[in-house]
Amino acid sequence: MFMTYLMPAALFIFALSGVYFILIFPRERDERSNLILKHAFQNAYYVMLAALLVTFVLSKLFEVVDEHFQEAVLVDVLAAHLTVMLTAIILNRKM
Numbered sequence: 001m002f003m004t005y006l007m008p009a010a011l012f013i014f015a016l017s018g019v020y021f022i023l024i025f026p027r028e029r030d031e032r033s034n035l036i037l038k039h040a041f042q043n044a045y046y047v048m049l050a051a052l053l054v055t056f057v058l059s060k061l062f063e064v065v066d067e068h069f070q071e072a073v074l075v076d077v078l079a080a081h082l083t084v085m086l087t088a089i090i091l092n093r094k095m
Contacts, residue, residue, distance in 0.1 A: 002073055010078050017085045025092065032095055040087035044080040051076035 026033045029044070055072045064072075 003067075003074075004083060006071065006078075010074065013078065013085075014081065017081065020085065020089070027090065036088055036091040036095065037092060039082045042091045043087045044083040048076060048080040051079050 044081055052073070055069070055076055059072070
């Protein structure tokens with residue numbers, strides 16, 4: 001049931017981020033945009049590692065059905081994607 005609401009929300013967030021990167025993010029490949037993307041993906045990498053670690057530890061501690069595990073991994077991917085987007089937006093406004 002959770003997946004029924006999560007999947008459209010995730011697709012909407014992915015679509016919004018695509019629109020942001022196409023229309024608003026600077027298109028020229030200079031040091032500024034490379035630095036923004038480097039920091040954004042670095043932050044997302046750490047969020048993804050921490051989220052997957054928590055997901056795997058909790059799945060080993062408790063009995064987890066495969067469907068719930070798939071939902072948890074999707075939430076982890078969504079959290080990492082949101083981290084990339086928020087970091088890129090914040091750094092784009094600061095720089």
